[in-house]
Each structure stands twice: as structure tokens, then as C-alpha cells.
Amino acid sequence: MRIQQKPALLVALLIILAALGVWYATKPAKAKLTTSTAIPVRVVSVAEKDVPRFVSGIGSVLSLHSVVVRPQIDGILTKIMVKEGQLVKKDDLLATIDGRSIRASLDQARAQLGESQAQLQVALVNLKRYKILSVDDGVSKQTYDQQQALVNQLKATAQGNQASIDAAQVQLSYTQIRSPVTGRVGIRTVDEGNFLRMTDAQGLFTVTQIDPIAVEFSLPQQMLPTLQGLISDPQHAQVKAYIGADTDGETGNLLGEGHLTLIDNQINANTGTIRAKAEFNNPGQKLWPGLLVTVKIQTALDKDALVVPPNVVQRGLDQHFVYRLNGDKVETVPVQMVYQDSGQNIIKGVQPGDKLVSDGQSRLKPGSTVQVLTDPPQVVQSEPTP
The missing domain is CATH 2.40.420.20 (conserved putative lor/sdh protein from methanococcus maripaludis s2 fold)
Known part of the structure; x- marks a missing residue:
């Protein structure tokens, strides 16, 4: 019985293997990608x-002239002629100081000069007369010499009186305080009626020039040869000033365009930087003293x-x-x-x-x-x- 079952199992196994071979031979082949995908770019x-080349740095705005207005004589401040923040021109009247005592001294010096001149005139007439008489021995040589000495003395006295007048006039001019520069008046520190002294360090107020104005900035010491070439160029290097910009100067508001005017005479050994200064026309007064700005300097132009x-x-x-x-x-x-x-x-x-x-x-x-x-x-x- 067992001998008859073995051929049956072998036949069944052969049938299964044949079926697997037929399925494997007839199964569908996998589709292959024959086209490559394009990359979007x-x-x-x-x-x-x-293209202009630029170098950037951080700088601060400086006034070309900033003056603290102080009195040059002691006296009472009688009147202030300007308001805080007002624009003034050079030699504009800013304030006045009581000058009555100086005027009195001036009048006294003028009277003394008149007296000296009258005495000198009489002495000159006598000297002329003595000179004629001395020819015929009408007067002695000693009398003539004494009269000559008197004339010289009176001339010196008159010169001294004139010097006193000039000094009094200078003192009187100090009673009118005038603006030394064209600029803007700052905050007032003294009111009318106060007694002013020459030793007062605070002053009345400041007058600061706004237009034109300067920007001082620092650059790495490696830029020194480039700056030297720019400063010697007859066509001044262009400098732009921005606020709210990074060191590349690509953002922020442009406040003004100026030109390079000065390189400092030494390099800062602690920071390895050199200071430079540029001057800007500032009619719109966008640049203000003390303002921190970013500056860009055109160093070259690539054609x-x-x-x-x-x-x-x-x-x-x-x-x-x-x-x-x-x-x-x-x-x-x-x-x-x-x-x-x-x-x-x-x-x-x-x-x-x-x-x-x-x-x-x-x-x-x-x-x-x-x-x-x-x-x-x-x-x-x-x-x-x-």
C-alpha cells in the first residue's frame, strides 16, 4: 500500500512545479521608467x-562751527533779541548789556582828549614863536628846548587820551552781543535782567552752524591708501549719509550727499582704525549735530x-x-x-x-x-x- 502512494505524491509534486513554472513565465513584466524628470529652476x-564700489562705516554728525555765546564784560542783560531755535546770520544782534557806565567813561576820555589837544595847540604856537626869536637871541636856547619838550609831552598825553577812547569804544561794543557764525540758536540758559560776568562758563546759549555740516567716521586702517588716493583726487569722492541703515547702507533713509575733505593725521593704535571727515550741504537740515549715521564712500567705478x-x-x-x-x-x-x-x-x-x-x-x-x-x-x- 505504501509503495502505491509514493508514485502518486511524486506526480502531484511534478504537477505543482509545472504550474509554478508556467505562472512565472507568463507573469507581466514591471514597467521601467525610461524618461528622466526635469528639475525646475x-x-x-x-x-x-x-558698477560703483563702496565702503561703509558708522559716523556722527558734527557742526563745522559751534560757539558758546558768553559776555565779554560784566553787566546786566537788558534784552535778548532772538528766540530759541532761531536761524541767525553772522554779526546779527543777539542780546544787549547795560553800557551806561562805559558810555560815561567814553565821554570822559573824549573830554580829556579835547583838553589835551587845546593845550597842544597853544604849545605849538608858542614853540613856533620861540623858534623865530631864538634866531636873534630873543629867547634863550634853554627856553626853546623846554617848549619843545612841553609840545612832545602834550602830544603823548593826547595819544593816551585817544587810546582811552578806543578802549572805551571796544568795551561799549561788547554791550552788543553779536553772532560769531551763521547757524541756529540753542536753548537759552539766562533770562533778561540777570547780572552777567565774564567768568560765567555756562554762557547765554550756543549758536551752531547747520549748513554746511560735517560727518566724522572711522574706517579700518587698511583703507588708508584708498582714502589717500580719494583725498588727492581733484574730483572729490562722493560720500552718502543714511539713517537706519546697516553697514552695507542698502536700507534706511538717505539724508545727504557730500564729499571727503579730511583724513586724520594718525591711526588709532587701540582700534586699528583711522578717522576721516566729509562735508555736506544741508539745506533741508536733515543732518543734525550729534546724529549717528551710516556713511558710504564710492571708492572706484568698474566699467x-x-x-x-x-x-x-x-x-x-x-x-x-x-x-x-x-x-x-x-x-x-x-x-x-x-x-x-x-x-x-x-x-x-x-x-x-x-x-x-x-x-x-x-x-x-x-x-x-x-x-x-x-x-x-x-x-x-x-x-x-x-
Whole structure:
């Protein structure tokens, strides 16, 4: 019985194996992807234009002339002729001091001069008479010499009286306090009726020149040769002043444009920086003394430079490179960085008009197939009709 079951099991096993072989031979083959997927990218064209180079720093606005107005004589402040914050011109009358005692001294000096001049006139007449008489021995030589000495004495007295008059006139001029510069009046510290002294350190107020005005700033000592070249250039280097800007000066409000006027005579050994100064015309008074600003100085101008956005240039292990569009594929092109800032890069190694990848570089390699994306059209929202 067992001998008859073995052939039956062997036949069943052969049938199962045959069925598996037929199924494996006739099963459908897996579909293979024969087409590669294009990588979406954005591209920009290499532009050719003149590009100015800039260096930036932090500076403070300074007045070219700021004067503390103080009295030059002791006396009572009788009147203030200007208001706080008022614009004044040079030699404008600002205030007056009581000068009655000085006028009295001036009148006295003038009277003494008149008396001396009258005495001198009589002495000159007598001297002339004695000179004639001395020829015929009408008067002695001693009398003539004494009269000559009297004339000289009276002349010296008259000169002294004139000097007293001049001194009194100078003192009287000090009773009128005039503006030494053109500028803006500051906050007043003394009111009318106060007794002023020359030793008062506080003064009446300040007069500060606003237009033109200066900006003092510091730059790294490595910039010294560049600054020296700019200061010696007959066409002064352009300097721009911003407020609320970073060190690149790309943001913030432009307050004014001036020119470089001065480089300090020494470098700060502690900070390794050198101070410089620029002068600005300030008719709108946007630059104010004490204001902190960001300055940008144009140091050079690159003619016909090849310019691309900063995100176009990639950094490799040994050099910079870009992805250039070649048909529907990309190729890597090594480039040289000439100049860079936050807004643009100047490069060498490409041609004007070349299409370079500006977005999507992370998935690229040489020879990759790409699909150039275009910016979607802007949707204009129309106002609802009433």
C-alpha cells in the first residue's frame, strides 16, 4: 500500500512545479521608467553695466562751527533779541548789556582828549614863536628846548587820551552781543535782567552752524591708501549719509550727499582704525549735530562689469562656479569673484547675456535636465463695485 502512494505524491509534486513554472513565465513584466524628470529652476541673464564700489562705516554728525555765546564784560542783560531755535546770520544782534557806565567813561576820555589837544595847540604856537626869536637871541636856547619838550609831552598825553577812547569804544561794543557764525540758536540758559560776568562758563546759549555740516567716521586702517588716493583726487569722492541703515547702507533713509575733505593725521593704535571727515550741504537740515549715521564712500567705478545677483554664484571646494543653461541642460562654469556686496556680484568667466541658474541649484549636477520656471503673473485685485 505504501509503495502505491509514493508514485502518486511524486506526480502531484511534478504537477505543482509545472504550474509554478508556467505562472512565472507568463507573469507581466514591471514597467521601467525610461524618461528622466526635469528639475525646475529659475534663471537670470548676465548683465553688463558700470558698477560703483563702496565702503561703509558708522559716523556722527558734527557742526563745522559751534560757539558758546558768553559776555565779554560784566553787566546786566537788558534784552535778548532772538528766540530759541532761531536761524541767525553772522554779526546779527543777539542780546544787549547795560553800557551806561562805559558810555560815561567814553565821554570822559573824549573830554580829556579835547583838553589835551587845546593845550597842544597853544604849545605849538608858542614853540613856533620861540623858534623865530631864538634866531636873534630873543629867547634863550634853554627856553626853546623846554617848549619843545612841553609840545612832545602834550602830544603823548593826547595819544593816551585817544587810546582811552578806543578802549572805551571796544568795551561799549561788547554791550552788543553779536553772532560769531551763521547757524541756529540753542536753548537759552539766562533770562533778561540777570547780572552777567565774564567768568560765567555756562554762557547765554550756543549758536551752531547747520549748513554746511560735517560727518566724522572711522574706517579700518587698511583703507588708508584708498582714502589717500580719494583725498588727492581733484574730483572729490562722493560720500552718502543714511539713517537706519546697516553697514552695507542698502536700507534706511538717505539724508545727504557730500564729499571727503579730511583724513586724520594718525591711526588709532587701540582700534586699528583711522578717522576721516566729509562735508555736506544741508539745506533741508536733515543732518543734525550729534546724529549717528551710516556713511558710504564710492571708492572706484568698474566699467562694463558683468553683474549677477549674489544667489547665482556657488562656492565649491577650490573655487566659485555657476550653473549655465545650455539648451535644456546645465553645465558648471568656474568664475572669479571681482567684487561683491549684499545686492550684486561682479564676476569673470562668463559672457554678457548668458543664462545662469539663480534658484534650484541644490538638486543640480553637470548635465542635469532642467525646466525653466517663469514668475507667475501678478493678480490684480479689483475693487468691489458699490
